[in-house]
Amino acid sequence: MHAIRLHTFGPAEHLTYEETPDPAPAPGQVRIAVTAAGVHLLDTAIRAGVKGPLPELPELPTIPGREVAGTVDALGEGVDGSWLGKRVVAHIGFAPGGYAELVVTEASRLHEIPGSLDDAEAVALIGTGRTTMGILQFTELTPDSVAVVPAAAGGIGTLLVQYAKHAGATVIGLAGGPEKTARVAANGADLAVDYKNPEWPDEVRAYLAKLGGSGVPGATVVFDGVGGEAGLAAVDLLAPGGAHVVFGWSGEGLRDGAPLTFTDEQLAARGITQLNVLGPEMMRRASSDNPIRTLELAALAEAEKGHFTPAVQRYPLAEAAAAHADLENRRTTGKVVLIP
Incomplete structure (x- = not known):
């Protein structure tokens, strides 16, 4: 098979397209002929x-990637024979191996792909969709909600906008540049704003002032996966009683950034709450013996109901280095997926 391998940690060009031995499933495992492999900012x-949130870095050389979709083409001992030939999607865990034509993983990780989804969309839901459902556990969206979504053209941002609109909320989506802003508007945001325009906060405040009827002097929730100056400017739009939901800091980068945080005194002065939803708390909120699978199933169910339509940007598997570079430099829209 062909796969992307990393022999030395470093820049995107260290990812190389190589021929490697075909893997064989162990007992309890299946092999998937991959049709789509997800790329995550954590991968970069x-x-x-x-390391990011990982307990340790993988041994080198390694095949990156943890989210795949495709068709089961081989079964390990003890696996239900009905899986053979099924179209499936799986998050293979912290064990890498996804950027490849063939992947082995535990049968317990599989989900059959609903007929309404293509394989790349399914990959987006199993990772990005799962995280989105985890984030949404921390706040209730209603027709009275006014939600601000920085990075609204990204994978999570796209789904947050769709979910909030389905709940009847007013949605303000932020994105960088006219092309991404147009995508946010097409996705259903009530107001799509280019945060590269230094006057964007004034544009949003003017819109909030015209809302009328709701009695809300500002936004009720900010879904902040960006941090930095853009995140802070979004928090400044919150009305008293609003919530700042923090799930990342892509505006600063995973390498040296940090989430936007406030002291208790600062939160009290603003009259808002802050919820950091990363890590164990998201899993606890899922209230399940297998919280990851619970959130994956929830995301797939939202797609089946028509509430989620993931945004996907596809690259050939051989161009994984370009995909990484574009993702790091904010040149992508939606979930980045590699196609073998």
């Missing part, structure tokens, strides 16, 4: 040699 940090 690991490639650079930064």
Whole structure:
């Protein structure tokens, strides 16, 4: 098979397209003929040699990637024979191996792909969709909600906008540049704003002032996966009683950034709450023996109901280095997926 391998931690060009031996499934495992492999911002940090939330970096050489879709083409001992030939999607865990034509993983990780989804969309839901459902556990969206979504053209941002609109909320989506802003508007945001325009906060405040009827002097929730100056400017739009939901800091980068945080005194002065939803708390909120699978199933169910339509940007598997570079430099829209 062909796969992307990393022999030395470093820049995107260290990812190389190579021929490697075909893997064979062990007992309890299946082999998937991959049709789509997800690329995550965390993958770029690991490639650079930064652990991020991982307990340790993978041994080199390694095949990156943890989210795949495709068709089951081989079964390990003890696996239900009905899986053979099924179209499936799986998050293969912290064990890498996804950027490849063939992947082995535990049968317990599989989900059959609903007929309404293509394989690349399914990959977006199993990772990005799962995270989105985890974030949404921390706040209730209603027709009275006014949600601000920085990075609204990204994978999570796209789904947050769709979910909030389905709940009847007013949605203000921020994105960088006219092309991305147009995508946010097409995705259903009530107001799509280019945060590269230094006057964008004034544009949003003017819109909030015209809302009328709701009695809300500002936004009720900010879904902040960006941090930095853009995140702070978005928090400044919150009305008293609003919530700042923090799930990342892509505006600063995973390598040296940090989430936007406030002291208790600062939060009290603003009259807002802050919820950091990363890590164990998201899993606890899922209230399940297998919280990851619970959130994956929830994301797939939202797609089946028509509430989620993931944004996907596809690259050939051989161009994984370009995909990483574009993702790191904010040149992508939606979920980045590699196609073998």
